Amino acid sequence: MKIAVLSGKGGTGKTTVTSNFAVNIKNSISIDSDVEEPNLHIFMDMKNSAFESVYTLYPSIDKDLCSLCGRCGDFCNYHAVIPAKNQVIVFKESCHDCGGCKLVCPNGAITYKKREIGQIFSGRSKYNTQLSYGLLNIGEMSGVKIIDQLKQSNDSDQNIIFIDSPPGTSCATVAAVEDADYAVIVSEPTPFGVSDMKMVVEMLRQMKIPFGLVINKAGLGDEEIYHYCRDENIEILGEIPFDKRIAELYADGKIFSISLPEYKNLFNDIYKNITKGRGTL
Ligand code: SF4
Ligand code: SF4
Numbered sequence: 570m571k572i573a574v575l576s577g578k579g580g581t582g583k584t585t586v587t588s589n590f591a592v593n594i595k596n597s598i599s600i601d602s603d604v605e606e607p608n609l610h611i612f613m614d615m616k617n618s619a620f621e622s623v624y625t626l627y628p629s630i631d632k633d634l635c636s637l638c639g640r641c642g643d644f645c646n647y648h649a650v651i652p653a654k655n656q657v658i659v660f661k662e663s664c665h666d667c668g669g670c671k672l673v674c675p676n677g678a679i680t681y682k683k684r685e686i687g688q689i690f691s692g693r694s695k696y697n698t699q700l701s702y703g704l705l706n707i708g709e710m711s712g713v714k715i716i717d718q719l720k721q722s723n724d725s726d727q728n729i730i731f732i733d734s735p736p737g738t739s740c741a742t743v744a745a746v747e748d749a750d751y752a753v754i755v756s757e758p759t760p761f762g763v764s765d766m767k768m769v770v771e772m773l774r775q776m777k778i779p780f781g782l783v784i785n786k787a788g789l790g791d792e793e794i795y796h797y798c799r800d801e802n803i804e805i806l807g808e809i810p811f812d813k814r815i816a817e818l819y820a821d822g823k824i825f826s827i828s829l830p831e832y833k834n835l836f837n838d839i840y841k842n843i844t845k846g847r848g849t850l
Pocket of ligand 2: 630634635636637638639640641642652657673674675676677678679
């Protein structure tokens with residue numbers, strides 16, 4: 570079973586929720602697919618990580634074969650190949666590796682070269698759980714390929730897989746959640762939290778992925794989030810109270826359900842709610 574953890578914006582508690590699931594739910598694997606800013610491995614105290622590079626392809630033009638017909642430029646939606654007066658200019662960072670320009674070239678002038686866009690790190694946590702995370706190289710525009718490879722290399726029917734997803738509703742978020750069996754939205758009970766959450770709800774409904782909500786810092790804001798969930802028939806799976814000690818543990822890179830015994834069962838209870846109802850569509 571794959572469970573994606575996501576939020577309308579960064580900093581609302583996705584990694585807090587994912588790390589607490591990872592240490593409390595038996596037989597689980599955790600993946601940090603927030604490849605622009607991964608931090609799950611810090612909370613999980615990852616040991617002995619191995620890494621592999623992730624590559625993408627970009628076109629290379631054989632000037633002797635190219636007739637400057639312009640078809641590759643007409644085809645490319647991303648303006649990654651632009652036929653100019655004397656040569657075809659390639660913007661390799663803009664290429665989405667679709668393979669189309671080679672197919673439309675009438676002269677066989679296009680081949681592809683590979684370049685590294687990031688890495689995947691895999692290992693075990695201090696809590697003896699398996700985890701992996703991706704890291705996008707600085708300056709790269711899309712982490713989708715890393716996310717796809719990250720999920721492929723952790724695909725397992727035998728485990729519960731928690732995916733810490735990129736925030737918002739970007740292509741990277743869609744890539745992280747698209748084959749999830751269930752999604753957990755994390756939101757704070759503030760007007761901004763509700764507003765950001767609405768976009769995620771809309772996206773999950775379009776993708777037909779069942780979901781529920783975990784309210785982080787419950788007690789901090791107002792009642793709007795409860796009214797919204799009631800009106801939209803969204804299940805509240807559980808609430809993490811606004812507790813200064815949780816914030817302090819987070820700042821120290823610690824997992825609060827381990828350090829604070831009164832929260833020991835919170836994530837097992839949330840998980841039971843997920844498996845019991847299988848959420849809202
Ligand atoms: S492979 Fe696709 S995205 Fe890349 S340059 Fe060719 S047509 Fe454009
Ligand atoms: S499609 Fe081929 S021949 Fe035409 S401009 Fe592009 S590389 Fe050159």
